[in-house]
Amino acid sequence: MATIHPSVDFRSDTVTWPTDEMRAAMASADLGDDVYGEDPTVAALETLAAEMLSKEAGLFVSSGTQGNLIAALSHAQRGDEAILGEDAHTFCWEAGGIAVLGGITPRPLPTDPRGRLNLDQVRQAIRGDDPHWPCSRLILLENSSGGNHGAAIEPEYFEAIHTIAQAHGLRTHLDGARFFNATTAQGVAPTAITQAVDSVSICLSKGLCAPVGSVLVGSEAFIHQARRHRKLLGGGMRQAGVLAAAGLIALKTMTQRLQEDHDTAQQLAQGLATIRGIHIDPQAVETNLVFFDLTEATPVTPSALIQRLKIDHGLHIGGYYDRTLRAVTHYWIQPPQVERLVEAIRTVLTHPSSG
Ligand SMILES: *Cc1c(COP(=O)(O)O)cnc(C)c1O
Numbered sequence: 001m002a003t004i005h006p007s008v009d010f011r012s013d014t015v016t017w018p019t020d021e022m023r024a025a026m027a028s029a030d031l032g033d034d035v036y037g038e039d040p041t042v043a044a045l046e047t048l049a050a051e052m053l054s055k056e057a058g059l060f061v062s063s064g065t066q067g068n069l070i071a072a073l074s075h076a077q078r079g080d081e082a083i084l085g086e087d088a089h090t091f092c093w094e095a096g097g098i099a100v101l102g103g104i105t106p107r108p109l110p111t112d113p114r115g116r117l118n119l120d121q122v123r124q125a126i127r128g129d130d131p132h133w134p135c136s137r138l139i140l141l142e143n144s145s146g147g148n149h150g151a152a153i154e155p156e157y158f159e160a161i162h163t164i165a166q167a168h169g170l171r172t173h174l175d176g177a178r179f180f181n182a183t184t185a186q187g188v189a190p191t192a193i194t195q196a197v198d199s200v201s202i203c204l205s206k207g208l209c210a211p212v213g214s215v216l217v218g219s220e221a222f223i224h225q226a227r228r229h230r231k232l233l234g235g236g237m238r239q240a241g242v243l244a245a246a247g248l249i250a251l252k253t254m255t256q257r258l259q260e261d262h263d264t265a266q267q268l269a270q271g272l273a274t275i276r277g278i279h280i281d282p283q284a285v286e287t288n289l290v291f292f293d294l295t296e297a298t299p300v301t302p303s304a305l306i307q308r309l310k311i312d313h314g315l316h317i318g319g320y321y322d323r324t325l326r327a328v329t330h331y332w333i334q335p336p337q338v339e340r341l342v343e344a345i346r347t348v349l350t351h352p353s354s355g
Contacts, residue, residue, distance in 0.1 A: 008337045010327040011318040013178075013206040013261075013288060017332065021253075022210065022246040029245035033238050034060070035231070041241030045248050049215035052251060053200050054191040057223035059216045060244055062235050064089075064177045067201030067214040069097040070233065072138060074218075074225040075171040075198070078103030080137035083125050085111040087147035089175055090140045101233070105134045115145025116157055119164065126168045139165055141197065142175040144182040150289030152185035158196035172196075177203040177214075181287040184258040198222065207258055207288060208250035209331050212243045215251075254331070261288040264329040264338050271342030277349045288330060294323045299352040305345070313344040 009015040018026070032038030046058035061067045068090050072082060082098060084091050086108035090098065098104040109121050117139075126136045139161060145151045158174070165172050174197040176182070183190050194200050199218035204210035216226055230236060237243075268290050269282035277298035280290070294302055302319050309315045318326045327341065 008314065008333065008340065009316045010329070010333065010341060011316050012328050013330040015332075016205070016207065016209040016330050018211045018246050019209055019249070019331070022249050025245040025249055026242050029241045031239040031241040034240045035236040035238060039239060039241040039244070041248070042244040045215065045244040045251070048248060048251055049202070050217045052190060052255075053194040053202070053217045055194065055200070055217035056220045057217065059223050059226050059230060060237075060240060060247070061201070061214050061216055061230055062212065062237070063205075064175070064201060064203040064214045065094045065097065066230070066233060066235050067216040068094060068140070068173070068175050069101065070226045070229045070235070071173040071199045071201055071216055071218075072098040072104055072140070073102045073229040073232075074222055075173060076102065076104045076137040077135075079105075079134055081105045081107050081127065081134040082138040082140050083107045083109060083117070083122060083136065083170075084140035085109060085115060085117055085142065085145075085147070087111055087115065087145075088140060088142050089146055089177065090142070092147065104138070107136075111145075111148065113148060114151035114153060115142060115148035116153060117141075117161070119160055122161065122164055126164075126170065136168065136170060139170055139172045140175065141172060142177075143193065144178045144185070144287050144289075146177065146289065149284050149291045150178065150181065150287035152182040152286045154186060155188055155192040155196065158193050162196040171198045173198060174200045176200045178206055178287065180255040181207060181258050181262070184255075185262055185287050204247040204250040207261055207330050208254040210243070210246040210250040210254075213247050215247065257331070258288070261329045261331070261333070262286075264288075264333055264335060265290050267335060268327060268329065268338045268341065271338065272345065275342070275346050275349060278345070288328055290327045290329070291320065292325055292327075294325070296323075298323075298349060300349055305348055308348045309341075309344055312348075313340070315341050315344055317341070
């Protein structure tokens with residue numbers, strides 16, 4: 001049953017196929033109608049996620065975007081305001097969902113180079129009670145920080161934000177699309193961070209290799225609301241246990257091996273650092289996202305490099321912005337493939353016009 005993959009895909013960890021173990025579990029999963037609350041595999045996944053993240057309850061949702069949107073709808077009302085980083089996924093990459101569908105005003109604030117909000121700016125952004133103003137209600141956080149080279153943010157930051165939020169009656173939601181990458185990189189228990197936020201959503205379908213899905217966790221009352229909002233958004237799924245079966249393996253076993261992806265990312269970063277025409281600081285690579293720049297002197301444009309790698313070498317990487325490119329390591333990337341990518345980039349930059 002193992003699939004043969006002719007090309008090697010570094011564009012994202014979303015490209016990960018389910019493992020053979022996942023496919024077997026999906027084929028034999030116990031199923032029921034989950035909108036009736038009768039799918040035992042979905043229930044097991046929700047319970048396990050809640051346990052691992054130390055929350056009362058969980059909800060299986062279709063994507064990270066849906067998890068974040070449901071969380072915002074469940075924490076805030078129309079006319080409320082959500083404080084978030086100006087480079088947060090929820091602000092930049094989710095089609096403006098909280099505003100479009102929730103009537104929630106985003107209040108973007110600058111972040112530091114590791115994706116953290118400035119605590120004084122957060123305090124200043126919290127509004128008092130005045131009929132002119134939207135009501136400050138929610139702080140949206142992210143870990144690891146996708147817009148900041150996958151920085152793994154420490155528990156103390158979340159505790160500090162939590163203290164501010166509590167003092168002003170605000171809720172906090174953590175977009176933990178790559179949360180286990182963040183905890184693995186720091187060697188901290190997931191609960192060290194999740195205890196400092198009201199809700200968390202994690203992606204099963206990125207580095208954890210499940211084909212589809214995210215889990216949202218929080219208090220019983222919050223998940224009760226969230227279940228209604230999932231239905232509202234058309235996210236109530238029926239025999240979703242076929243997907244949750246892969247999610248269970250994602251949580252149980254794939255969360256335990258993410259250091260391997262961080263090691264291959266480090267291998268890649270150090271290899272790239274030896275290539276003339278590339279700028280990268282390997283120390284800035286904390287998890288599985290490797291961002292690097294083509295220097296101004298490089299005779300190849302980013303899009304030409306991407307094309308040459310794809311056509312001549314069967315290697316896929318992603319463009320990001322300007323001269324910045326991104327390569328992501330994951331379960332289906334092994335050290336020899338990292339070596340292949342480094343040498344292919346070296347070849348393209350050394351022989352820019354041959355083809
Ligand atoms: C991928 C991602 C999401 C959204 O996940 P989808 O499943 O693609 O909707 C949210 N936040 C961050 C930081 C992500 O990287």
